[in-house]
Amino acid sequence: MAREPGSWQAARLRATRDEVARRAEITPTLTAVRFSGQSATYRDLSRALMRYGMVSDLNGLGIGSTICAAILHCLPRIGRLGEPAAVAVTVSQVIDWLARDLGDGETGLRAIG
Numbered sequence: 059m060a061r062e063p064g065s066w067q068a069a070r071l072r073a074t075r076d077e078v079a080r081r082a083e084i085t086p087t088l089t090a091v092r093f094s095g096q097s098a099t100y101r102d103l104s105r106a107l108m109r110y111g112m113v114s115d116l117n118g119l120g121i122g123s124t125i126c127a128a129i130l131h132c133l134p135r136i137g138r139l140g141e142p143a144a145v146a147v148t149v150s151q152v153i154d155w156l157a158r159d160l161g162d163g164e165t166g167l168r169a170i171g
Contacts (some may be wrong), residue, residue: 071121074157075111079104091133091152098132103156106131125153 078090082104090100106128114124129152130137136148 068121070157070160071125071153073160074153075107075121075125077160078107078156091155093133093148093152094135096133096135102132103128125149129153 078100081088081090082100086101086104087099089097090103091098107124110127110131111124113127114120126149129149130145133152136145136152139145139148
């Protein structure tokens, strides 16, 4: 059966959000990601994901909007890169980093080395 366009991406983003929440419960003060001298803990990201998730839900936006907003909230220097393409690439790299330990489950995710 063919998947809807973007369904794999949405599943990947939901799995990434869930992984951040799981890690926030286990090691809340552990640095999740760093960029240009800024860092965010799993707790920081998990809280931002929860808050921006409510905003996204109220406005009919998807999981991608939630994750992008949370990343840019926790690491605002990414938003100052200037070019939208540079911001998009960097946000994608952060998402890949956060999803690095997700295995080949039903979502089809793989570890990124």
